[in-house]
Amino acid sequence: MSYQPVKFYQTGTFTVGNRLLPPDVRTVQSTQRRTNSLNSGHRACQGCGEALGARFAMDAAMEASERKLIAANATGCLEVFSTPYPETSWQIPWIHSVFGNTAAVATGIAAALKVKGRTDVRVVAQGGDGGTTDIGFGCLSGMFERNDDVLFICYDNEAYMNTGVQRSSATPAAARTATTMAVGSEPGNVFGQGKNVPAIAMAHEIPYVATATVADLHDLEAKVKTAMGMRGARYIHILVPCPLGWGHASHDTIRIARLAKETGLFPVFEAAHGELTSVSRIRHQHAVEDYLRPQKRFAHLFGDPPRRDVIDHLQALADRNIRRYGLLDAKESV
């Protein structure tokens, strides 16, 4: 009898087709067990990577915590689009306090649960890149340093989207934002600035740090579940393209996220107690140009003449990541 091997990845998208997988390795999202923690009907833009990431992350955390989960949320798009009074999309206990204190609010919730002997209930804090790497950074670092029992998830769309796309310390070099305009001799965000918060999280030597993108939702769910299987301070940094702020087609969110990883611009890895433990290697390497071109925030690099120097500089940053994390190494390098 002729035999045809099942293709694990769907052609073109690399998305793991849940249909083709045995039930126990399918995503929570593809099963009836999913809790719709972030329910439909919210006000996110079409193709919003943050909404997608949050939905997968929260449902995975719900599954892992046996539906005993409390979330603290920073101010930002996720908060605003999910809770326009008197409506809410959250089907889990959820609190929004202010922009910069989410990690500390989560610490307080965890402390309350501990004192009440309810350590079966787990705590997740979440926010955008601004609420994580800038204004929320003090509280985040404090929570890490004390090793409080909180999983903090950063949805990184590389700018302050909710206020109209201003630069944050997660905005990449050369990107146009409302405060790094595409004008002058060095248009867009300057080189040599910015903060690598996953690396800083690792420097706190907390039990778990991971990065992920919305292009690989299996990986994202698996990392959330791994994190939920541990105690102490944990951090997951998810790249979530924003069609509005990045200026790409709303149907390209996943493709752009994948290109961020496949170019090496956004390294996807896991770390435990400050040591790198696994790296998602590049499957089909792309030049950074493939990633930059579909995004209007980089349009000024492709004028006439194009800014080869800037594109090369960005390629060099991707190449450095590839070297640093072994993203092209033949096999597990760590």
Place this chain on the structure above:
Amino acid sequence: MLKQIEGSRAVAEAVALCRPEVICAYPISPQTHIVEGLGEMVKRGALAPCEFINVESEFAAMSVAIGASAAGARAYTATASQGLLFMAEAVFNASGLGLPIVMTVANRAIGAPINIWNDHTDAMSQRDCGWIQLFAETNQEALDLHIQAFRLGEELSLPVMVCMDGFILTHAYERVDMPTQAQVDAYLPPYVPRQSLDPAEPVSIGAMVGPEAFMEVRYLAHVKQMRALELIPGWAEEFRRAFGRDSGGLLHSYRTEDAELVIVALGSVLGTIKDTVDAMRERGVRIGVLGITCFRPWPQEAVRAALAQAKQVLVLEKSLAVGLGGIVSNNVRTSYAGAAQAVRTVIAGLGGRPISRASLERVFAQALDGTLDPVTFLDLDRGLVERALAREREARRSGPIAENILRDLGVVGARIS
């Protein structure tokens, strides 16, 4: 039980008797001894179950309290001065979310110039933040107010700030009557939140509210505070019956029966004022005192009634509305039926400047004979000020006033050259 202990220790022990479940703290003088005391009790196991969290800032302290309180735990923190300002955003948030957090403010000045000593600028800066604000006159009252604060806050679902004068009270060793655990337990039932973060009953807390309902939300916050005005006297009475002490309530009148001049003040300075008034009374001066215990909500009607007989009112306050004058005085004016000019402001004790009986007696006498300015700065060094102003007229200089004075005086450290 009678004890001779430091004010901070008294407050720490009283707070511990209230069985807080989460305490978060960031150090700032003169608050430190309070949280050190509590931290030690938790570490020793004397206060359990309780989580004591050393946070990285006051902003985090209030935020941890917010999270803990929203998850159903009784939460406490303490701060002062710069620390209160540093947490300001979360302070407003706590009241907006209706979380009954109790916080001690060990009142201290705010810089620049940096100054660690006592005045009321810190608490006054947050007077409209939606918290109940109580001011203690003595260490005994500070201790008692904390016990009442938890009760008050939890019944109203509002946070309560207990203000006590930094150093003057926090660091003073005085005799206090420490209640027993059984007494406090009988007065203060366990915290049962009306709504909390609970997977069994998921709620969203802290949603965005637009123009269609925001006014109503704020109005209801106002109504809630006004309701506190009706309830506080009853609770103080209940406290008196349970503990045998007259502590708390909205305000306390002292020798105001036939007083023509009433001195209004908050906090520990009331002691000095009462001594001064006693001395003047002996000489037949018709003078009395009105101590405000509850500053927010403002006890409009109670103050109006207490000042009904007064021909003149002198508000002695340890805070300054720069560019206007008094803060407390403006509140008093809204409650005084007589002419607004009859309410005079004396700004005193800023940055820890001592307030002496002699100085008080002088301004009180001036108020009585009608020679007191509408706004007076008690014991101001006129010479220093005049010289600075004269130099300012000669050569305009930008920058900090304190350092400019030093530079003009030729103080070496302040020279840049």
